[in-house]
Amino acid sequence: MNTGKVYIVGAGPGDAGLITVKGEECLKHADVILYDRLVNPLLLEKAEENAERIYCGKLPDRHHLRQETIQELMIEKAKQGLYVVRLKGGDPGVFGRSGEETAALEETGIDYEIIPGISSGIAAPHYAGIPLTHRELSGSFAAITGHRSLDNSGASPDWNALVRAVDTLVFYMGVKNLPIIAEKLKEHGKPSHTPVMLIEWGTTGRQRVIEGTLSDICTKADNEQVQNPAITLVGDVCSLRSEPSWFEKKPLYSRYVWVVKTSMPPSRVGEMLQENGAEVHEAPRFAAVPSASLLPDNIQLYDSLSFLEADSVPVFFEALRKQKIDIRSLPEKIYAGTKRTQKKLEGYGIFPFLEKAPEQEYSLLIGTKESLPVRANHPVWISHRLHVNENTRKTTARLVKDDMINTIVLPCAKAVDTLLCELDGIGVSAVEWTNNRTVICYGPQTAQRAQAEGINVYSTLEKPKQEELLKSVASLG
Structure with missing residues (x-):
């Protein structure tokens, strides 16, 4: 049996559209995908239905699969002659432990490629309206891990060098250690009035931006209950933010829309919603x-x-x-x-x-x-x-259980039955789940069918036109 190959792919920072063309091609050809928690679940929809999906998700304080186990799985699957994709959030080489994984592959003689991704430390500031460098304010930036020990008890950055030699500091996953970060920077000479910005869930509809200074950012983060994933940006470029950013100005920003499908082809509705800032899940997927x-x-x-x-x-x-x-x-x-x-x-x-x-x-x-x-x-x-893609159902289940979907579009009366079936399959009551979400129906027949099942309908489109749907979703704010 021929040995397979491993592709270590950067999934990008969160927005599913930010994966590279080569990264997407790898997903389309994959036999096995080992993916992390911060990978947008919609990216898994680009793979073939029969591709095996293995969740390697990690939380800052809890690991689902040990790193050694992940590496063993990559090697095992490649030795079976399979096309293996190791899908990692952001860029594999920026705090992604790709060095450990490639070393393991080298040691066992497994062929591999690395497909870079857009790092969240670069993308999230852009989506918040901030460049990392600026001709007048910043000629350098540094990426620093924020979730390992930063005090004197363990490996620590060269705080003096960071303060003296770097204009813009980008801390990854630094929410828990934010008090240490702020204190160390001030201790080594950063003025307490230095602008600081926290970007939570950057590049997604859940993006939040908290602005402050080294003197008050910890209090603001506590008050706003900021959690990882988050980027902490320190430097004068933070003062360039105009609120809201270009991304936050999109009419459907913060909307995560489930378009309930009853036929095979992707709809132009989904494309239109995405272009206007919504995250879109079209499901079920049929063949x-x-x-x-x-x-x-x-x-x-x-x-x-x-x-x-x-x-x-x-x-x-x-x-x-x-x-x-x-x-x-x-x-x-x-x-x-x-x-x-x-x-x-x-x-x-x-x-x-x-x-x-x-x-x-x-x-x-x-x-x-x-x-x-x-x-x-x-x-x-x-x-x-019509054959329903079971992996798409798993994606739907994750989006529902992670409380990501806030808007449901029902294009026809048949879609009501599909919605009920999909939610029942994952053990969720449609009436209870839709109660605090926005349901939009195409036409009075669809609305009547939904209401007959106890579903509250927010809006009924008299004309099934994209412009009417856009207007209805945008009115939600």
């Missing part, structure tokens, strides 16, 4: 499993074909190809049940009627089992069934 039943050989004998949903269209044409049925034998009349189905057919050079087939026509109905009528007056062909 089409083609039907085992064959298309009728005498398809030319039907008066017409009726496509009930868009996802059936490519499956139908693939079935034509496999069964070697000439497209010229199709009936002249073709109907589309929705506008999206109409557009999908047009992509194949077919321009259908946007309506139902007349009852008197001998029409073949084409769709999934769920979309086809229970008692059809026409013959039917089940094109495929």
Whole structure:
């Protein structure tokens, strides 16, 4: 068996869009992903469904997997000939212990690559509106670990050098040791009025910025109950912040939206929400499993074909190809049940009627089992069934249990049933969970269906347009 390879990938600082192109490609090809706590769970959605996901999450005071165990797992999986991705928050080489991991790989002769990531110490200040360097205020910066022992009892930075030689100081995970950091900097000559900024959950919708000075930042941090992950920025560049920052000015900043899906393709709605500052989870994720039943050989004998949903269209044409049925034998009349189905057919050079087939026509109905009528007056062909990605369900469960989602979008009445099913699967009451979250429905039918299940609806969009959804979510502030 050939030995596999390990890719140590920087996941970036929190915003899922900040992973590198090469890092994303590694995720798409991964057989195994070993990921840390601070990795955005949405990044795991970029991997194939059958990729094994192993949580190596760590908290500052509690370790889920020991570092040695993680290294042993990487080596074990690579020796099985697998494509292994070690996914780490930020950049692997900035307090990410990549040096220990590469040493272990070198020792065992495992091939590896390192794919750098954007470090939170650089990205979080940008998202707070602050550059680390500035022509007039800062010509240097230093990255310092903030969560190991910083007093005289253990390994400690050269405080004198930091104060005398560096303009901007960036402490990683320094909330617990903030009193020591402030005291040591003042003790070695930093003025007590030096600007300080704490950036909690930088680059995400939960980002908070606490401003102060070396003399009062500890009190402010206590009052605001700041917790890790957080970056502590010390230096005159902190005075450049204009409140709010470019990121915090986005209309959907702080919104984490779950768009409940009932079909396969990603929606343009999700893209629009992200562009306007929201974090977006589109779930469940589906894959089409083609039907085992064959298309009728005498398809030319039907008066017409009726496509009930868009996802059936490519499956139908693939079935034509496999069964070697000439497209010229199709009936002249073709109907589309929705506008999206109409557009999908047009992509194949077919321009259908946007309506139902007349009852008197001998029409073949084409769709999934769920979309086809229970008692059809026409013959039917089940094109495929929708397979739900179980790993996406795990992502949903984590987002729900970590209390990250604050807004739910229900695009159709069927999405209400999907929401109930997904929440029930993770042991959560839909009525209780949605009670303190914002639910937005497309159209009165969807709203009525949600309300019938005891779900409080914040807003009902009369027109299912992106602009209306944006306006509704933005009004939440």
